[in-house]
Amino acid sequence: MKIAVCIKQVPNAEARLRLSRDGKGLDEEDLPFIVNESDEYALEEGLRLAERTGGEVVAFSLGPERVREALRKALALGAARAVHLADPAFAGGDALATGRALAAALARETFDLVLTGSQSDDAGFGATGSVIAGHLGWPHVWLVMGVELEPAGAAPVSAKVTREMESGINEVSRVPLPAVLEIQAGINHPRYASLKGIMQAKKKEIAVPSPADLGLDPAQIGAAGSRLEVVSVEFPAAGKGAQMIEGDAKTAAAALVAKLRQEARVL
Amino acid sequence: MAEEAAARQRPWRVWVVPQIREGRIPRVSWEAVAAAQRLAAALAEIDGAVRAEAVLLGTGLDGATREMAQRDLAAVHVADDPALAAYTPGAWIGVLAPAIAAASPDFVVFPHTYQTVDFVPRLAQRAGAGLLPEVTGFALPEGGAGAAGAGGLLWTRPVLGGKLQARVRVRGAGTVLVSVQSGAFSADGVAPAAAGAAEVKPLPVDAAQARPDREVLGYEEVTTQQVDLTKADVIVAVGRGVGGADKIGPVEELARALGAEIGASRPVIDSGWLPRERQIGSSGQTVAPRLYIAAGISGAIQHLVGMKASSVIVAINKDPSAPIFTVADYGLVGDLHELVPALTAAVKAAKG
């Protein structure tokens, strides 16, 4: 099976975050980036399905130059090749614009399955995979916690897919292939890259198609092709309502226990 | 944007599509109705009278329709059809896409649920509509509505798991699909019908279009839940900040000292540090203990919805701007590996 996996590079939210000068995003200087959490699970699922069916995984990512590092990681983990939508015209898109561009890149090859993460940890649209599916005309499932190919073997025709619902219930459905599956974190346990994998990744191909290569008008993609426009970002009112308890660990702990007993009366 | 207002030949249309569960309208859907009513009121300030309209999809909708029609809505459009007996994106989009094409509503409001996230983005793609997911609010531009049009509305939505809040604007013309975050609008804020019930109109279902795109085989429980956290009086919940399965011991000790149950955020479970039945949040258990202590949990909305109704919330986090502090009653900023053992000692000392 030939499987595409879409991975997004996102800021590491653990880092100290500073706003950019225009106030519309983060200051990227010294900001560490990582592969989006659910995309790591999507990649692992893709690698496992490819191994099981004797196929291969191709990694796709849209984003600036720094995104090569995320693609290199995917290649080190076992993806055969990568496609990088790096042209600045692709940048700043909402889910519809980003999905349109990725779909155009995916449509240049014949895939049996496209995997995405369920949600990006930065923009958090939860939408790009479904938009890709709409363009490809394939079925999709969001929040996938299980994939079973039917029949097992080299040429499956459908997948039994487990979709998470709220409050501890899963839906199990059969989806004909090809399909787009939007993978939820926790579906598997992602592997670590081996030294051999890291060495091999250096020799693997990363294609960098332009919008014109994909037959896309720059007005339809990126910020220009998006109806959503970020006007500003800000930190939420922190500590609103919370009484912050100061002091070293011992002092703070004693003060908290006193408050829980005398003020909140819960101890 | 002045052109937009001038080019307007007709009043604004705001739709709301509540999710219906087993014939009933859940709280998140009433929140979406409240949001749509408020949006209609804001647009009415820009130009002319606007009242929201509801669109219901499913089967056996008589009760839900009656209930909905008692709210301040211009109409309740009802697609009650055997083709909609089980939810699939194909069936739902097959009804909503033609309806949107025919009526061109300016906004279609949805509750942000796992089901709407499953089909709304694809509906936007199919209908050529804009997509604005998981908003927490909106405001008219400063200096009043003027001729700014709907494009002038400033929407807020969380980014980076709630660490930041973005203000966004919708550009261009055409329908926008908006989903509203759970808890962002109050269900109590739904306005009742002022004079008589809203008009109920059947919404046509074309069986050739409303076709399932997946074959639903059944439903299953995620875990054979052996731990019922909903009954716990005190919960000590641990997040990714704990750093590994081998570091949970001191947290368990605090739980023992308090006679508490251990809970966790999703990444702790996904990483295999604790079993799934300990997960708290939108895809885990929803709890409301007397005391909830969150250690090393950032406070993403999917976690907050599962615990924010707790009576007293204590947050321990090394990051003073972590969103968990916005719902906490007491906050301790620092390393949980120091604070948790100190707290255990203080609890033991207090209990003598």
Ligand SMILES: Cc1cc2nc3c(=O)[nH]c(=O)nc-3n(C[C@H](O)[C@H](O)[C@H](O)COP(=O)(O)OP(=O)(O)OC[C@H]3O[C@@H](n4cnc5c(N)ncnc54)[C@H](O)[C@@H]3O)c2cc1C
């Ligand atoms: C559809 C969907 C459903 C989801 N369902 C759930 C759900 O049911 N439950 C859930 O919890 N999540 C759920 N999530 C995930 C959710 O979005 C967040 O990713 C998750 O809650 C984050 O967990 P966390 O706070 O433990 O980790 P992080 O966000 O990584 O936060 C770790 C925190 O620990 C702090 N920290 C680090 N080290 C220390 C230290 N030494 N001392 C003190 N503090 C420290 C950091 O400052 C940070 O705030 C869901 C996501 C999606 C998309």
Ligand SMILES: Nc1ncnc2c1ncn2[C@@H]1O[C@H](COP(=O)(O)O)[C@@H](O)[C@H]1O
């Ligand atoms: N720039 C991008 N490059 C590659 N994949 C992306 C990109 N943006 C989103 N995706 C994929 O779409 C999923 C959902 O993202 P989102 O719709 O932003 O929440 C992510 O988990 C990725 O798999």
